[in-house]
Amino acid sequence: MALPAAKPPDGATLFKQQCAVCHTTSLSEPMRQGPPLVKVVGRPAGKIDGFRYSDSLARAEFAxxxxxxxxxxTNPQAVIPGVVMAYRQAKPETRAAIITYLKELN
Incomplete structure (x- = not known):
């Protein structure tokens, strides 16, 4: 008997489980340890009003x-040395699901 196909990870659920402790998806909610991630895709890194970024992230020059x-x-410190985000996700399918969810918030 064949096993049913695995259900792909749901980005919204993964975000709530792994990211929502530190990040919101609304500008109206109080800021948490990390900045709000609504409309993050296309947004300049380290540049949202009202959030105090680490010096290295505040100096980032990319969107x-x-x-x-x-x-x-995958590894925040490899992208910007000196950042304080400790979260890392090794599974490409989990990262893809979270990123797809974040794109939907744009």
Missing amino acids: WDEARLDAWL
């Missing part, structure tokens, strides 16, 4: 895109 977010979720 978030899928490739940058994927690298960031």
Whole structure:
């Protein structure tokens, strides 16, 4: 008997489980340890009003895109040395699901 196909990871659920402790998806909610991630795709890194970024992230000179977010979720310190985000996600399918969810928030 064949096993049913695995259900792909749901980005919204993964975000709630792994990211929502530190990040919101709304500008109206109080800021948490990390900045709000609504409309993060295309947004300049380290540049949202009202959030105090680490010096290294505040000096970043790029906008978030899928490739940058994927690298960031894999290893934030490899993207910008000196950042304080400790989260890392080794599974490409989990990163892809979270990034797809973030794109839907744009």
